[in-house]
Amino acid sequence: MDYDCLIVGSGHGGVQAAVSLRQHGFAGSIGLVSDDRDLPYERPPLSKDYLAGAKPFERILIRPPEFWATRNIDLLLGNEVTRLDATEKRVSCANGAAFGYGQLIWAAGGRPRKMTCAGHELRGIHSVRNRADVDGIMNELASVQRVVVIGGGYIGLEAAAVLTKLGKAVVVVEAMDRVLARVAAEPLSRFYEKEHRDHGVDIRLATGIESFVGNDGRLSGVRLTDGEMLAADMAIVGIGILPCVEPLVVAGAAGRNGVDIDDHCRTSLADVFAIGDCARMVSGHGLRIESVQNASDQATAVAKTLCGGPAPYSAVPWFWSNQYDLRLQTVGLSSGYDQTVVRGDPNERKFSVVYLRDGVVVALDCVNAVKDYVEGRALVEGRARIAADILADNGIALKSLVNR
The missing domain is CATH 3.50.50.60 (FAD/NAD(P)-binding domain)
Incomplete structure (x- = not known):
């Protein structure tokens, strides 16, 4: 069972890789292999609506069951990949199954600590x-x-x-x-x-x-x-995850705290890409980013590369969390910040925390403050340099500070 493109992992990154390949004209065979036995589903609702009983499993499926056959994407579920032979371009599974590949996209995520x-x-x-x-x-x-x-x-x-x-x-x-x-x-x-x-x-x-x-x-x-x-x-x-990269590392892939990737999500192994929670981008922020957005955007970048239109991955990360009636939205990466500014009043349960590094806006955490989140994205993307007292003035719209 050989595939032109084999994807390991059925989470958001793996699914988006398969979908994007078809959207960008990839005509070869695609196999999506996963140790999970369920149809691909959304992970964020697990600790929220699904646990609360507010959403049944059918409502968190990423695509309807019939989608996969209509796109000629083979779901190879219930197969835990335990070994990678980068020379023979083949993965082996714990149950004895084996799959060959022309290109491999590793989107295996992580396992709980x-x-x-x-x-x-x-x-x-x-x-x-x-x-x-x-x-x-x-x-x-x-x-x-x-x-x-x-x-x-x-x-x-x-x-x-x-x-x-x-x-x-x-x-x-x-x-x-x-x-x-x-x-x-x-x-x-x-x-x-x-x-x-x-x-x-x-x-x-x-x-x-x-x-x-x-x-x-x-x-x-x-x-x-x-x-x-x-x-x-x-x-x-809930004490974090360990990236699932052992088969890659044993096969010779470079990496620490995950597997290292370049700006196009390539690993050090030929024809092997990695995306999502298990991948650490060597340039730029040099971090593993655990978010749906990051996994999905990296998947799209890989699909474009495999379809002949390579572009480096450079998206600004974003995250969210729902707790009680609070909606937290985060844009950017606050790691390494040296100053914070609070906009609004936390006692009113509607405020934002702006993070700066060397005077540059690098991230925002927005609690029930959708306007700040939407407008603040441009400040992060533009690496805006704004004085703290101006950022703290909740009467000044963040959009008015763009290109200031």
Whole structure:
């Protein structure tokens, strides 16, 4: 089973790669191989609407079931790729299946980081990464009242918001001294801490997990590093992901913290591209970006390259998070910022945090502030240099500062 283009991964990046190839005139055979057995589906709703029961699985499918056959895209589901032979241009799977390729697009994403402390194997401890993870949580919720969420990042906070609305008693345990510490400035962290506490969530900061305690093989409590025991019927672990790149690295691909890619998403292996959560762009920001937008835009860039119209990937990243009735929209990358400016009043639950580096606007976090998000994008794209006092004046529209 050989394909002109083989895509590993059925998330947003892999799907967009297949779709974009056809849209740009790729006439060769396309295979989409994935360890997931479900039709390709959206991942962001898993910790939001899907977990809440507001959207059934059919409503989070990326494309309707009949789409794939009409586009001559073979779905090779239930196949976990474990080995890559870059010389023979072939991947092998755990179940013995093997697929050859002319061009390979690696979009395998990442797997959740697991806890390794005592008791981590107990039933009732979950991650949130795929449908099976969330289905496992939902199947237990009827008998669950107390939930400990480990990790105060977006996944953990989104799950905490949903579970709180479902009537569960939730404790969030974060190892750092504030939530969202890895991705946002302190004003945004403190705002979300207050919001969650106002909704009844117990947030423990600068605290680690000593062990999980169980009864008859099932979780019954979580012991913190300060000695306190939290009663728990369920624990949800949201402490980041590990990029799924082992077959690439073993085959000789360069990379650390993922696989390295150039401006056209090429790896160091011939005819092998990588996109999405598992790929680290060497130039520019030099980061792995975990977002749907990044995976999809990189997929489109690769498709254009394979169809004869190469263009370097240079999109400005954007993200979003829904918690309670709060809509957070982020544009740009705040890493390395040296100054922040708050526009609006967090007490009114409508404000923005503007990030600057060397006086240049590099990112915005906008809470219920769609206008700032839309207008602020141009400031980030144009690397605008705006004085802090002007940015802080909520009466000045950001669009008026473009090309200032």
